[in-house]
Amino acid sequence: MTAAVPLPRVEAVSIDDRGLSFRATQDDVVDVCFDGRRIWSFWLLRDSEPAAGGRFAAWPSQLTRFLQGTTQLSLVAHVADVTLYDAEVGFGAGDGRVAVVDEDGRPLGLDKSNRISQTFDTRTPEQVVPLLDSIEAVLAALKTAGIEAFPAYGTLLGAVRDGGLIGHDSDADLGYVSKHSHPVDAIRESFELQRRLTELGFATDRYSGMAFKVDIIEADGASRGLDVFGGYIAPGVGGAPPMLYLMGEIGAPFEPSWIYPLGTTTLEGRTLPAPARPEKLLEATYGPGWRVPDPAYQFTTPRSTVRRLDGWFRGQRAQRNVWERRYGTLRTVMPPEEPSALARFVLESEGVPPQLVDLGAGRGADSLWFARQGAGVIALDFVTAASGAVQQLAAAEGLDLTVRWINLVSLRSWLAEGARLAWTPGPRVLMANQLIGATNEIGRAAAWQFARMALRDGGRLYLEFWRGEPRERTVTELLSPVPDETVVAELVARGAVIVHRENLDEGTAPGKPGRPTTRLVAEWPR
């Protein structure tokens, strides 16, 4: 195969701290190696921009923090395996060799999605044994739960193409095709599957109506997440062929007999289940060129497939990933002791409530403040780890503070919690500080319904949010203003009575103008 591959021409290469400059007229995928080890791969034309004298490819931002010192940098045509450029290169002011490694010295590289990770080409055969064990364990668990799954995406590609894990890949994926032919039934089956795995003792984390992650503890104690992608085959309508839709990228004409009954494939010497016609699934996944390796592969999923998968299955993780990242480093750090202005207002208005529900509790500062004053507090959030430090302290102090997970864009989540609160007698205060600007229209509608359930025996909803026209959220600004008229209209439409409405300017930092903020108190007539 190698002999037939035309060699890309790369000329006038120069490297600096910003990126690579070169001349090339033909697109091809090239590995960037530091001291002989692949660090990154890119397409010469697709992933570069025109620049004076040729092309310029900037270093991926995930890599720039490592660019200190010198390295033997080579550009290698990935498919032909021919070195196109090779020179000693210096970066920054640092001396020594460039080391793209994690804090424990393990080698890192960029996978096809430009995520910095321990790619498989940096691991010894012994080091991938735990992953292979995990794949087999999860496949067995899925089978116990009645689902015949198989390696999918890059894991299937590597197995079928080379009998092993792909060097530039960093994770393993599993897939299955539902026996159902309607999205609702396939989603229900996925819910049931997750429940069975939970009963079997696996920790899971749902991505969408048809995909979730299974966490497995490996022999060395490390935790690994394997993604399980569900799919279903929509029957052909009006002479059209049946279509396979498999999360998260596949929509293609497909025959059920190309999947089941399963055959086998070999991955790093282990025999694993595989679709009956794996080449058919690989073509549906990567196109007809799936046999040619591409370490910088980008899905070009048709808009119609993206819209279908989005519409049928997605939407239950709105904002969750960004908040998980925001709180990721703060899990063991105590929040500021000072309560929010809204918490103080609640105390002034209600005294210490016997039951307080902090909806969108975040790091839990207000929850802790109320619990220390004797309130029974339930702190609800979709990132419960954010209040890790508060949870520990509350347990040590013997406080009545319970933290539970809630997701306002998942009906099952908020209805279950709403049912629990509705079953727990007595009036309570429901407080939501800056929650409204952190969720979307669906989450807001859920919040009002949830409040109505939670306040069935009486009590009030206290809200504070940034007032104004909604705007695009950014990496640093995760809250969007919401028009106060909208919030009031939504609450009233759901039977609430607004008993207090106040506009204020929330202070941000000394000397800076405050943000327009609205404070509302609502109750539902009994």
Place this chain on the structure above:
Amino acid sequence: MTPETHQGSTSLRQRVTRKVVRAASGGVIDQLTNRIDELEAEVQENRNLNVRVAELVDLLTELMLPLASQDRAAIEAALAKFERSVV
């Protein structure tokens, strides 16, 4: 993978053609474009029902009987078990 995925840049000729056609249509093209946007949004609204219906059915089948039992311990156990698998 297919031609419909390559919707990135449009050529100058395409852009000019669109402008001319738009101007000649007396607003009909704009009306139709808006209508397509509306229809696409409505299609997605309908597709979104799949997850909601599946969630409701799952909730009813898993929690309806325990909640109807009036047994506080059974309710709490059912809720805890259900919520563990919803994350």
